[in-house]
Amino acid sequence: MPSRVTMTVNGKTVSREVEERTLLVTFLRDHLGLTGTHVGCDTSQCGACVVHIDGRSVKACTALAVQVEGCSVTTIEGLAAADGTLHPMQAAFREHHGLQCGFCTPGMVMSAVDLVRETPDLTEQEVRNALDGNICRCTGYHNIVKAVLAGAEAMKAEPSRIAAE
Amino acid sequence: MANPNGIGASVRRLEDQRFLTGRGRYTDDFKRPDMTHAVHVRSPYAHALVKGIDATEALAAPGVVAVLTGADMEADKVGSLPCGWQIHSKDGSPMKEPGHFPLARGRVRYVGDAVAVVIAETREQARDAAELVMVDYEELPAVASSTRAVEGAAALVHDDAPGNVCFDWHLGDKAAVDAAFARAEHVARIDLVNNRLVPNAMEPRAALGEYDASNGEYTLTTTSQNPHVIRLLMGAFVLGIPEHKLRVVAPDVGGGFGSKIFHYGEEAVVTWAARKIGRPVKWTADRSESFLTDAHGRDHVSHAEMAMDKDGRFLALRVSTLANLGAYLSTFAPSIPTYLYATLLAGQYKTPAIYAEVKAVFTNTAPVDAYRGAGRPEACYLIERLVDIAAGVAGLDRTEIRRRNFVPAEAMPYQTPVALQYDTGDFAKNLDIALPLVDYDGFAARKAASRATGKLRGIGFATYIEACGIAPSNVAGALGARAGLYESAEVRFHPTGSVTVFTGSHSHGQGHETTFAQLVAERFGVPIENVEIVHGDTAKIPFGMGTYGSRSLAVGGSALVKAMDKVERKARKIAAHMLEAAESDIEVKEGRFTVAGTDKSLGIGDIALQAYVPHNFPLDELEPGLDEQAFYDPKNFTYPNGCHVCEVEIDPDTGVTKVVAFAAVDDFGRIINPLVVEGQVHGGLVQGIGQALYENCVYDESGQLxxxxxxxxxxxxxxxxxxxxxxxxxxxxxTHNPLGVKGCGEAGTIGASAAVMNAVVDALSAYGVTHLDMPATPEKVWRVIQAARPAPALAAE
Incomplete structure (x- = not known):
C-alpha cells in the first residue's frame, strides 16, 4: 500500500507517495533523483549510502522512507555551501586524494563528518576503527585516513559553518 | 619556469569536484522516459538441465512487461559471447571454446547462470515477478574445483571438453630445464594455491539499453572499462548490430579492477530487449548478484621447483599450474594463466632455463578472468615464495639470494627465457632503497621485543616485475589475441584556445581527467582548467581499447603525445604562414612559436584562432582547423618493477596477523602525477594484503558459493x-614510449601478497612452518601453531 511520506531533505520539504517497503536510499535516489547516495551492497556492510538523519550518520539502506517521516535528512548533495564552497571534509578528501572512483566517497565523507562532530580529536587508529562500516576498494584507506584527520582539523577552524547543517 | 600543472606536479584531481558533491553520474543514476527495469532469473544449481520455463504467473504479476528466455534470444539469432584470445595446446590443437549465451539454452553451468529476464515497470515489480518464474531444473552432478575437475570421474561441464580441459599449454625449454635439474646442487620445491578472489569494485555492474526506432540506433550505457571493445564484441558477434548503429557509453564507473573489462551477457540482454519491447531497459546488479556473476580472479594450483648450483644461483625453474576458468570462457580468460602469467616467471632473476605447463579447466563456477594484476600476481607469488624456500635450502639470507640472482641493471635490455625482453630496471637499487625504509638492520631487535610480549614477528620481501602497457599488437596477435591492443587519441584545439582531448582509454578511478590534462598543459602551456578529457563514449571518441593492464598512460598517454606532435606540426605551419617565416625557422617551446633569432612569436591560442578564421590561408598548402588524431601501438611491453617489504606481528594465542609496516619501492619510469601514483600503489597494496590475509572465494563441492x-x-x-x-x-x-612511463595501476597488488606471506611464514618459522596457503586467516594460523606446539625455538627460551 502506498503511504505519503514527508521529510526535509537538504533543507527543502519533500512529500511523496511511496510503497511502504521503500528504503530511504531508494526514496532519495529514485523518487528525489538524489543519486549521489550510492548502493554498494545488499547487506548494510559497505556504507556507500550513508546520509545524515537529524545530524547523525545512518546507512540509508537500513531505514525505510516511512521511518524517516518528519526528519531532516542531509545527503552528499547538501553538504557543500549554497555557493558551492566545499565542506572542509570534502575539501580535505580532494586535497589528500582520498577518493579514486568516487563510488564510496559520498558515504565515506558523510561518515567522516559525523565522526568528527562526535569526536573532534582523533588519532589515526581511531579514524581507522570508526570507518569500519565503510568499504573502499580503490584507495587502500591510506589517503582517506589522512583526509579525515586533516578534515577534522579544518572543521575545528570553521565551527560556525559546521554547526549550520 | 616549469608548468605548475605539468609533468611531475601533484595536481589535485579535476574530477573530484563532481564526485565529492554527489554529482558523479554512474550507470544506475541514469533515468530515461518510459524506462523499464530488468531482473534476471538465475540458476540456483551449479549444473542442471533446464527442462522448461513457465512464466505464466510472472507475466500476470503487477507491472510486468515481458519475460524473455534463451529460446527468445535463439529465435532472434543472438550469438554467443565471444572470447578475445585463443590459446593452442601443446599438441597444437585450439582451446575448447564452448558456447556462452547471455541467457542459458537448455543447460545451466554455475549458480547465477541466467535463464530468463523479467522486465517490469519498477525494479521491485521485476524482482517480485522473477520469484514467480517457474523453472523446471533437472540437477546434474557438478564439479567446483580445478583439482576435482581433472579427476577421471568428474562431471563434464561441457560435453565437448573431455576431462574438462580447455587447453593444456606450455612455454619454455623443457629439455634445457631437465638438463639443469640433473646437475643441480640444490633444489627448492613448493606446492601452492593462489586463492580465488572476487574483484568487488564498489559499484555493482549495471547496463541500460535503448533503441531509437526512428533511425535504428541502439545505445548501451554500461559499467565498462572499455566501451569500444564492448561495441565491437556485442555488435559484431552477439547481436549483429553494425558499429555505426550502436553507441556504447561508459559514464562514471565505480572501480573495475579488471572485472569490468569483459563483455557480459546482461549488456546484450538489455540492448536486445530494448528493441524487443520498444522501451529502455535498465539492469543493475545487487551485490549478491555481483558475487555470483562478476568474473572472478586467480584460482591457481601450482607446483614449482627451482634448481640451483652450490652457491644458490638459479639454474632452472620448472612450474606446473592448474588454472580454473569457471564454467565459460570470459573475454580474456585464456590469456591470463598463459601469456600474462608464465611469461613473467623469470621475475627479476637471470634464471637461464624455464619451463611452465598450464592446464586450464572448466568447472561449475563463475567465469574466471583478469583481476588486478591478472596472471602477474600469480607469477610473482609463486616465484617469491619459492625464492624464500630456496634461500632456506641454499642457506642464504633472503635478501642475499635475491641479489645473487638479480638480472643486473647493466644487462638491460634483457631477453628472458620466457618470451619477454625487459627494457630497463635496477632491481638491486630497489632493494637498497627499501631496506632502510623498514630498518631491516633493526628487525632482529624488534623480533626480540615482540617475543618478549608473546608475539611472533616476521619480515618478508617481494621483488616483482610485471609486463604492462598491454600490448604490442604484432606480439599479442602472434600469441593468440584476436584484437590489436593500440590506443587512440584526438586533440582538438578550439578557436579560443581551449582544448578537448578524446581518449580511447577509460578512467574509473585512475584520474585521467587530471593526468592527461597535465600532459597537454605541459606541452602547450595552456591552463589546465582549459583542457577537457573526454572518455568513455563511442559516439565521441574515434576508437579505443580501454583500460586494463596498467596501459592508460603507457599506451593511451603515448597516443596523446603522438596526437600533440601532429597538432604542433600543424601549428608550426600556421605560425610560419602568419609570421611570414620558413617553417624550419620556427622554434617551439611550451606552446610558443617563435621565429628563431627574433622577437616575432605567436602563442598556441593565437594560432588556434587563426586556424578557425583562415581568412588568408594558402588553402592548397594549409587546411583550416587544429584537430589531430593519432593511434599508438606500443613497440614492447613496459616493465614496472619494485621491491615490497612487509613486517607482520602475529598473536599466537588468537592467530591474528597484523601488518605493522609495509614499504613499497617502485620503478614506474617517469611519473606524471606523484599524488595519483601513490594512490594507485596504496589501493593495490590493500588488494594484495586482502588476498594474503582476508579474502577467499569459496564454493562448496556442489558448486554453491x-x-x-x-x-x-x-x-x-x-x-x-x-x-x-x-x-x-x-x-x-x-626506453620505447615517448613519455618514458611504465604504468603503476597493478604493481601494489602484484608485490603485496607475496611480501605479506613471506613475512607470515617468516614469523611462523619458529614452528617449522615453511609454507602456508592464502589467506592466512586467524583460524588457519592458530591451527598451524597448535599443531606445532610447543615450538622448539620458543621452548628453548
Missing amino acids: LTGSYMDYCMPRAEDVPSFTVRTHEDQPC
Missing part, C-alpha cells in the same frame, strides 16, 4: 591495514 556477501567474503577495511611507506625512483625510464 559460500562467500556470496560482505558478511562472508572478508574485504579489507580501514582498521585491517596500516599506512604505507611508498617510494618511487625515475632513473630507469621506459
